[in-house]
Amino acid sequence: MPKIKFLPHDKQVEVDDGDILIRAALEAGVHINASCGGEGLCGKCRVIVESGSVQGGISEKLSGEDREKGYRLACQSRVIEDIAVRIPIESEIDASVLNLQSSPRRTARIQEMNLEELKEQGLFNPPVEKKYLELPPPTAQDNLADATRLVSYLKLKHDEHRLVVDLPVIRKLPPILRQEDFRITAILARPVHAGRKTRIINVQAGDTTDRNFAIAVDVGTTTIYGQLVNLIDGSAVAQYGDFNGQISYGEDVISRMIYAEKPGGLERLQEVVVESINKVIRKLLRRSKIDVDEINNITLAGNTTMTQLLLKVPPGFIRRSPYVPSSTLYPPVKAADLGFELGDHVDALVYPAVSSYVGGDIVAGVMGSGIYRTDELTLFMDIGTNAEIVIGNRDWLACAACSAGPAFEGGGIKFGMRAAKGAVEDFSIDPFTNEPMLLTIGNVRPKGICGSGLITMVANMFEAGVIDNKGKFNRDLATSRIRKTDGVVEYVLAYREETQIDRDLVLTEIDIENLIRAKGAIYSGCITLLAEVGMGIDDLQRIILAGGFGSYVDLEKAITIGLLPEIDPDRVTFVGNGSLMGAKMSALTNRIRQDVVEVTRKMTNFELSETASFMDNYVAALFLPHTDMRHFPRVKARLEMRRAALQ
């Protein structure tokens, strides 16, 4: 891995071969002015390569003389060997500045499902298993029914007891048995509880025990993610995501529920989500070259509304006070009965929910991340339009949903957008010139701001003193970037000609207010939930983040704005799509189905809107990072140091 030494900071970092130089700088906390998102248009990100050389970086924005001197555009340069890079004079004020550089980007460590651990603990036992048999053909003296013969020999040869044979198996057994001379593979579906009946759900001619697959699905409001899982070794053979076709019937769960109450609406939404899942299944099968008949199980997790829509259960009372779902536990159901394009032997196992707003996706995350098996007091968060919070450990679990609003998904933000190409995702600001450094997804000219970019932006502006702790811009700063338009104070991130949108790209005080409200709701949710179980924020030992948002967010920035409690970033892990992880886990570990009922029972749900202290905690959290700085000692120290340096 090539090394970069940034001068004059004398900060050294390792990067991957071929990394873009400006991105490496930003992640190291080194500011370089830049406002075109990394497309090479603004020409501001000039740096001098003093030793070694980069690939690219030459641009018409640089004069011949500049090129001779070693100037390169950082956003156009790829690091391919050890280099020393000097940040030009514009940022070089004095030594104290070096301390004012942003802290390097810290994202959460990725916590993957530990298959080996599962195997060691004897928990790798998929709900669907295969057994191979060579049966003696019937004779006049031994003319047991085909099904009886199969059951008898499963008992004799594989010590399998309490077997029942499903009707479709009874239907296909006679020809299949005789196809390869009474050599046959039986597919067994395990009961949730040991001692209950094991079902024979399918039979195949010959020995097919080396191939056994399942589909795991996260049924999201916006997206469907599927994984094709190999039940022999636990590996994910393929993964694919696609939009949930229900989007055409409303962006969020509330609008979907309203649509479901129209005549035929529920049926339509059910068909649409099933078709979206079928699309994902088809893609997974094609990619992995696996035949649909080889899929023996499908596990699904989704929020309560998505789950009820999938199962064609009217969701109307979820959105009406007192917010009652129809059920929290769902029985296994034939995949084909729901409309999935899978064999008629396949059961669909659907994750149970806790309440109307803490759904199966969260329960799946709890199961997949292992919080229900840990000793440490853990905070599990899945942040989207709704933030779901689970606090607890192996002994107890408390959960709540709080309506964060759509700020983290770009909603309610003037130039907010989803995390897609052109979204500002990284940002730093020069504390003296107040010039921005912004990088976009895809390194193209900016067209908006995504959730993680917004957090980084506000955190850095706050630390730089551009924004005060109430979220207002410092009107006294000597920069034309802060201005008032139509009565609203804003900061110009990029001027019209540097953008894709033919307008100045700005961050407004209203945007900041919306972000503060969203983060305040979530923080208040955590505090309130902890208080309800008699604990405080300092008792937290670990944070697990789930959801797309959690993978990108800069942890230090999230703590700086008071979205996350102040905790050692090393104690924060990211499980990615917790819902999908949990769905996969239940395809690999039958034990999950046994545990999950107990876990959901254990998960005490708090309705924050019914908890008196929530509003007080919320109001107290409407500051950066919080009114009570005692819980943010590191942020406080950094602010004080910065203030001292600047005075």
Added chain:
Amino acid sequence: MPKIKFLPHDKQVEVDDGDILIRAALEAGVHINASCGGEGLCGKCRVIVESGSVQGGISEKLSGEDREKGYRLACQSRVIEDIAVRIPIESEIDASVLNLQSSPRRTARIQEMNLEELKEQGLFNPPVEKKYLELPPPTAQDNLADATRLVSYLKLKHDEHRLVVDLPVIRKLPPILRQEDFRITAILARPVHAGRKTRIINVQAGDTTDRNFAIAVDVGTTTIYGQLVNLIDGSAVAQYGDFNGQISYGEDVISRMIYAEKPGGLERLQEVVVESINKVIRKLLRRSKIDVDEINNITLAGNTTMTQLLLKVPPGFIRRSPYVPSSTLYPPVKAADLGFELGDHVDALVYPAVSSYVGGDIVAGVMGSGIYRTDELTLFMDIGTNAEIVIGNRDWLACAACSAGPAFEGGGIKFGMRAAKGAVEDFSIDPFTNEPMLLTIGNVRPKGICGSGLITMVANMFEAGVIDNKGKFNRDLATSRIRKTDGVVEYVLAYREETQIDRDLVLTEIDIENLIRAKGAIYSGCITLLAEVGMGIDDLQRIILAGGFGSYVDLEKAITIGLLPEIDPDRVTFVGNGSLMGAKMSALTNRIRQDVVEVTRKMTNFELSETASFMDNYVAALFLPHTDMRHFPRVKARLEMRRAALQ
């Protein structure tokens, strides 16, 4: 009940008010010449009413003088008061003749399901029960999911545990709960084994616990019989029978199996039988004015082929050596999935089979008749084209099927027909004149001979010496009714002009041979089965007859030809449609479903064709009643007495 005294026999019987005189005579064993079946055309059944008077009986066959003298046609006379009737001189030979009259008709006592006994034994517990609840509506402080609320209160108020809620209930629960202000009736499906899960299969608004119904069905090869059963009191609300529409695809199970192997054949036969059952269900609902939504269960019994066709299980190997069914146990299946026009909450419970030719209809008969709970060594027989035989008691059960051929259903008999209008069903013969007395179903001119008529005919001719013990007509008798046509010796039952068929109606020696083969196969089956378990015919303590045939057959006649072992007719009972009785019983008694698996396991199936002694026993049984008369002491005594009287 009016009394009849027959003179000169001085035999007195009681009859129902309005009974036909000639039928009363025949059932009492009094011979009156008659050959038009009871339609009043032959004018032979003249009797003299000496005291009292009858209704009708006047005919143009009687002269004015005859009428004056009190002559009446017995077949046209209804008994409405005590009468004395003299049989005219034609039959009045001498006193010894009186002893030669046939023994009175003895049919089996009808054994009905004893509901009171079931109730006393605590066995009246239908698999589907209702529970009423008044739930507190949810509030902000108590916003349990609807299904959780239902389950919690079923536990609290009705001590119901281990409940699971079916998906259709989860779907309809929210609106149903709110329809009558959280007053609701839950419909519970009990598990087979105590301690397993009870399923909530349906919910209804308000209190509907006073109405709970089931459908019980006998799926016969020829006919479908259904009963609508009230699960509150155990009564049969309505019963209806109709043809199995599969008849158009073949008369017997073999031809159905052959059709099922054609492309689309199995699917077609499945649809057809389901439609036939749906017709019966519709009729039952209309007759009883019960709504389809009030039906909560359907129980079905049929032979192995009918069951596999109903469940769309290919039956091909049933008819091929070594005669292997696909399964003997069938899991519960959704009635709607089979195509039944019943609610989507209704489970179809299908009786298990023992083997390819001892099917669920026989198992149902065993369960319904209680043979599996008795101490007495019992012979259970269901006679049709196949005769199924079960021997045993509470400790053990052995069973076998033997192919009797279709003689008992009129097949292979020159003028054989099903028991329908115009079939000769009763018969006696004058031992001196060899003139017949025959009565038909519906008292119309004869057109054929049904199974029970055939038995009675052959038995009476045998006792009268018209037929010898090899089934040959006595060529020396002075009667023109015995003649040879196209090389075959036959007896003219009715001449052309007395019939509906424009031909002489005859019984041929080939007919008799076929009957002897059929009864020989059945008797040999019993003997062989008994021998296999180390017992003999004299150990039998009780006989239970099932099936349409059993209700009509004259027990003494059946013993006389050697179809049934000689046993006190009081120890023979008739359960009617055993299959339907068993189906009904499993709708009333959940215990049946638990017992039946053990019972089928206990029923040792013998393949008679694989048992060496069967053929020897069969050959020995090809005599009237048998080569070994030691087992027929009563028949032997009667024959000897008759021989003495006639000499």
